Amino acid sequence: MRRLVLLPFFSVAVLAAGITLECSNLIPDPETTVILWVRGAPLGASFRWDLDGDGVFESTTLEPQINFVAKRGSQTVTVEVVSGSQTLARASLAIVADPRFGAIRTITKEDASFLVTILVQAKLPLIAPGIAEEIPAGAVVEVVAEGGAFWRKAEKLEAVWPLILDPGSVLAFSYRIYSTGETLRFSGVVSGYIGGQRAEIPIAGQLQP
Amino acid sequence: MMRKISLIAAVALGLTVPLFAQQGYFEIIQGATKVAVTPFAGAKSAEEFYDYDSGQSRSRNPLGEANTAVLFLYREPAGQLYLFFILGKAEAGTGGNARFTIRNIPIGANFVVRDDGFYFPLFPELNDTYTPTNGDYQVLWTWTDGRTDGGVFGPLGEEFELTVVPETLSGVQRIVFKHGAIDRPNRVELNTIDPIVIKGMRNQPPVARLVVSPAAPRARQEVLFDASGSYDPDGTIAEYRWDFDGDGKIDLTTTEAQVRYTYVAGGNFTVALTVVDNTGVFSTITYPLYVSPITVTVTREISTTHALPGTIFRVTVTIKTDQDLIGVGLDEDPPANWEVIPIQNAGAVFNRPYVQWVFMDTIRAGTERVIVYDLKVPPVEQLAALRLPQQFCITGLFQSKVPDIALEVAGESCIIVDTCLPALQAVAHLIPPERPGDQDRLDLRLSETITVDQVLRVAELWRTDQPLPGTCGERLDLEQLKLVAAYAYSCTPVDEPLPEYPRATVTAKRTILYPIPCEAVVLGFHDSMGNALGNKFTVKVEISTDRDVIGVGLDEDLPVGWRVTPIQNDGFIYKPGVDQWVLMDILRPGRPKTIIYEVTVPPTIQVKKPLPGPCPMYDFQTVVGRVDTGLPCVEVEVTGATKVELSDCLSVLAAIAKWDVYRDTIDLTLSDKITLPQVQRAIAFWLEGSRVPRTCDPGIVDFELMKTIIAYWLTGIPICEPLPGQPPSICAGR
Numbered sequence: 008m009r010r011l012v013l014l015p016f017f018s019v020a021v022l023a024a025g026i027t028l029e030c031s032n033l034i035p036d037p038e039t040t041v042i043l044w045v046r047g048a049p050l051g052a053s054f055r056w057d058l059d060g061d062g063v064f065e066s067t068t069l070e071p072q073i074n075f076v077a078k079r080g081s082q083t084v085t086v087e088v089v090s091g092s093q094t095l096a097r098a099s100l101a102i103v104a105d106p107r108f109g110a111i112r113t114i115t116k117e118d119a120s121f122l123v124t125i126l127v128q129a130k131l132p133l134i135a136p137g138i139a140e141e142i143p144a145g146a147v148v149e150v151v152a153e154g155g156a157f158w159r160k161a162e163k164l165e166a167v168w169p170l171i172l173d174p175g176s177v178l179a180f181s182y183r184i185y186s187t188g189e190t191l192r193f194s195g196v197v198s199g200y201i202g203g204q205r206a207e208i209p210i211a212g213q214l215q216p
Numbered sequence: 217m218m219r220k221i222s223l224i225a226a227v228a229l230g231l232t233v234p235l236f237a238q239q240g241y242f243e244i245i246q247g248a249t250k251v252a253v254t255p256f257a258g259a260k261s262a263e264e265f266y267d268y269d270s271g272q273s274r275s276r277n278p279l280g281e282a283n284t285a286v287l288f289l290y291r292e293p294a295g296q297l298y299l300f301f302i303l304g305k306a307e308a309g310t311g312g313n314a315r316f317t318i319r320n321i322p323i324g325a326n327f328v329v330r331d332d333g334f335y336f337p338l339f340p341e342l343n344d345t346y347t348p349t350n351g352d353y354q355v356l357w358t359w360t361d362g363r364t365d366g367g368v369f370g371p372l373g374e375e376f377e378l379t380v381v382p383e384t385l386s387g388v389q390r391i392v393f394k395h396g397a398i399d400r401p402n403r404v405e406l407n408t409i410d411p412i413v414i415k416g417m418r419n420q421p422p423v424a425r426l427v428v429s430p431a432a433p434r435a436r437q438e439v440l441f442d443a444s445g446s447y448d449p450d451g452t453i454a455e456y457r458w459d460f461d462g463d464g465k466i467d468l469t470t471t472e473a474q475v476r477y478t479y480v481a482g483g484n485f486t487v488a489l490t491v492v493d494n495t496g497v498f499s500t501i502t503y504p505l506y507v508s509p510i511t512v513t514v515t516r517e518i519s520t521t522h523a524l525p526g527t528i529f530r531v532t533v534t535i536k537t538d539q540d541l542i543g544v545g546l547d548e549d550p551p552a553n554w555e556v557i558p559i560q561n562a563g564a565v566f567n568r569p570y571v572q573w574v575f576m577d578t579i580r581a582g583t584e585r586v587i588v589y590d591l592k593v594p595p596v597e598q599l600a601a602l603r604l605p606q607q608f609c610i611t612g613l614f615q616s617k618v619p620d621i622a623l624e625v626a627g628e629s630c631i632i633v634d635t636c637l638p639a640l641q642a643v644a645h646l647i648p649p650e651r652p653g654d655q656d657r658l659d660l661r662l663s664e665t666i667t668v669d670q671v672l673r674v675a676e677l678w679r680t681d682q683p684l685p686g687t688c689g690e691r692l693d694l695e696q697l698k699l700v701a702a703y704a705y706s707c708t709p710v711d712e713p714l715p716e717y718p719r720a721t722v723t724a725k726r727t728i729l730y731p732i733p734c735e736a737v738v739l740g741f742h743d744s745m746g747n748a749l750g751n752k753f754t755v756k757v758e759i760s761t762d763r764d765v766i767g768v769g770l771d772e773d774l775p776v777g778w779r780v781t782p783i784q785n786d787g788f789i790y791k792p793g794v795d796q797w798v799l800m801d802i803l804r805p806g807r808p809k810t811i812i813y814e815v816t817v818p819p820t821i822q823v824k825k826p827l828p829g830p831c832p833m834y835d836f837q838t839v840v841g842r843v844d845t846g847l848p849c850v851e852v853e854v855t856g857a858t859k860v861e862l863s864d865c866l867s868v869l870a871a872i873a874k875w876d877v878y879r880d881t882i883d884l885t886l887s888d889k890i891t892l893p894q895v896q897r898a899i900a901f902w903l904e905g906s907r908v909p910r911t912c913d914p915g916i917v918d919f920e921l922m923k924t925i926i927a928y929w930l931t932g933i934p935i936c937e938p939l940p941g942q943p944p945s946i947c948a949g950r
Contacts, residue, residue, distance in 0.1 A: 139892055167896055
């Protein structure tokens with residue numbers, strides 16, 4: 008069954024209570040400018056940006072926003088909100104630029120778990136779309152909505168849709184994760200066949216709650 | 217059962233019974249029974265003694281017995297001797313009839329008393345008949361219950377030998393000859409079948425006596441037989457006849473009473489001495505004699521059965537004794553012009569020119585002496601006049617003065633000189649090289665028992681296809697190698713036959729492991745470096761036994777061009793090129809051996825496409841093999857898998873499991889479990905309806921197969937195993 012979900016392709020990363028990092032498009036086409044902004048920061052705060060994922064903050068702005076040209080592939084963007092000499096918050100988002108398809112992970116905190124939702128969108132006809140999510144050590148995973156996919160839990164959480172995903176169409180798969188670990192980090196890939204060739208790219212969006 | 221008194225038995229202990237009567241000597245002979253008898257003597261005439269009661273038609277003589285034919289000799293007061301027949305007993309027993317023939321009757325003898333000598337006209341069947349014919353006398357007696365029959369025959373004179381032949385007897389259960397005193401008669405039980413010889417002689421037989429010394433002799437020891445205690449009561453002993461071994465044949469006849477004899481071997485013997493008097497009458501006694509087995513053995517061992525010209529071999533002479541030996545000498549006689557090299561003289565003085573050893577001391581009982589010497593075979597130039605192979609022998613004589621013993625050296629005596637050694641002899645005398653680069657050497661002085669080092673060396677020679685030294689280039693084959701192991705591990709010298717080993721049940725089972733489970737050996741597949749893949753399969757052969765077996769060979773026969781690479785030999789030695797393995801050791805029950813090898817099929821061979829069906833029918837080749845053992849000799853076929861299926865395509869399911877999604881091609885090194893990317897690839901094949909490359913017909917992912925692929929992915933089960941709830945493939949076990 009093909010399940011289409013229409014959602015804006017931006018995502019929100021929570022930096023701290025009341026402070027969030029948002030992106031205009033987490034799965035842009037390559038060389039497309041996307042906007043990143045922080046919402047809820049206090050007045051007078053400054054923002055330090057690491058846009059290439061090398062751990063070095065290349066830019067510091069007084070404005071809570073920055074434009075970013077996404078290169079082909081995956082890049083992790085990190086922002087730190089600083090007030091005076093105090094770091095108030097820090098958050099990262101993965102942006103994956105690919106002209107063919109993409110997938111976005113969003114993580115929602117629940118009482119004792121996290122609800123993870125992955126949206127897969129095709130920009131070209133995508134045959135047999137599938138996702139594979141790493142399962143953090145010690146975590147327990149429960150599939151909430153498979154969205155028509157065949158899925159299994161082994162070393163990874165894997166799901167595949169036996170269909171051709173048309174351009175613009177979106178598939179959704181969500182699961183709940185229980186973990187006693189201090190820090191949860193997520194990673195995964197989305198894959199499929201386009202034009203007879205296999206393609207596999209990282210899942211964009213939140214990397215941790 | 218009849219009781220018989222045997223004259224032989226009576227003298228068996230070396231003591232003769234004086235066989236004489238008041239006048240003359242008499243004996244009864246029936247078959248082997250020979251008894252001296254003494255005639256009755258009485259005051260009555262023979263007729264009176266018979267005491268015939270004509271009214272009752274019976275004898276009143278008290279010697280008669282019911283249902284018995286009683287015979288005896290009776291001498292009248294006047295000296296005449298008569299033979300009595302009394303059949304039955306008055307007022308006892310049943311009636312009967314008896315026919316006897318009396319042969320060789322003395323001149324003038326006749327029935328002087330005839331029981332029922334008259335004629336019964338009313339009862340003709342009761343009439344007796346007395347019929348003399350040509351020197352014989354045939355009588356028929358018939359009597360009724362409680363009566364007797366018989367008669368008195370004579371006079372016999374003093375020198376006679378008549379024969380009474382029982383013919384038809386009825387109502388007579390036994391024949392008894394009575395003698396001695398009338399009031400206390402002796403009985404000789406006779407059978408009712410064989411002729412009875414009754415002899416009378418004036419002359420008495422001699423008395424034989426024998427003394428043997430030593431009383432407990434040993435083999436090869438001279439024994440003195442002394443019959444000088446023998447005598448003849450009425451004459452002289454003219455002759456002694458000796459049967460030393462009791463076989464019934466006279467070994468020696470002497471006029472001397474003492475003789476000496478040496479038994480070659482120990483054992484129980486019955487010595488028979490017959491003394492013959494001056495009238496030809498003889499007596500025989502027997503003497504049981506135990507001769508202890510030989511206690512001195514002198515045995516030669518030769519270190520080889522074959523020798524090459526110019527080589528040296530070893531001779532060992534072992535002297536064992538359980539009695540003291542004094543004045544001992546050994547005289548060996550090797551072939552002429554062969555050099556003798558003394559190695560060990562065991563305390564003896566060696567005389568080289570004569571090849572003699574003399575012991576100057578006493579060889580004590582319970583000890584042994586070992587003389588060792590080497591013999592050098594002349595070089596080939598000196599043997600040029602001979603056509604090889606040629607057999608040469610050593611003779612030897614051992615002598616002891618006290619006790620006086622002379623015997624030939626027993627054991628091995630001959631060797632064959634040739635230009636080549638037999639393989640087993642070469643192995644037993646092989647000296648492996650001590651360092652790399654050294655040559656193998658031969659030393660014929662070594663024993664004929666194969667050592668472990670020699671086993672390992674010849675196994676290496678076999679493995680590397682090198683000739684065996686000393687054999688004119690002979691290369692051992694698998695059969696000979698097992699034989700070597702059998703001799704070595706049974707500790708049997710190579711000049712002896714292998715011992716009998718209980719029959720063993722040896723089994724060998726082959727398992728073929730395909731490179732891709734549940735697929736055939738596939739040809740035409742390569743890795744990213746262009747190396748052929750899928751054309752190698754693994755073979756496992758398990759060999760077991762229910763009893764110890766020595767020397768095990770495995771001979772596998774594969775198609776030409778197929779290359780074997782051993783993976784696990786489990787103690788076996790592998791010989792490349794011929795695909796043979798040999799275990800130069802003992803295979804024990806409960807400890808099977810497993811040989812594993814990999815076979816590479818030439819990737820270029822052409823195979824037929826498999827025929828589609830529920831189970832694809834692949835092209836195939838066969839592997840056969842045989843396991844055999846050295847001791848005991850067992851040969852069995854290797855059972856189990858023999859068919860190697862070949863294909864140049866994969867099943868679609870296997871192709872998906874082996875699909876390298878990144879190179880988008882088949883990679884036979886991948887596992888048998890289907891992954892998510894492979895499922896995606898399968899979905900793509902399914903949705904696109906395209907053919908999966910390098911797969912057998914039909915070669916597409918259809919709806920059913922798609923579900924199967926997803927099921928294998930979801931369950932994580934290898935593709936060769938059935939999915940949960942599904943029966944095993946009907947093709948399983950291929």
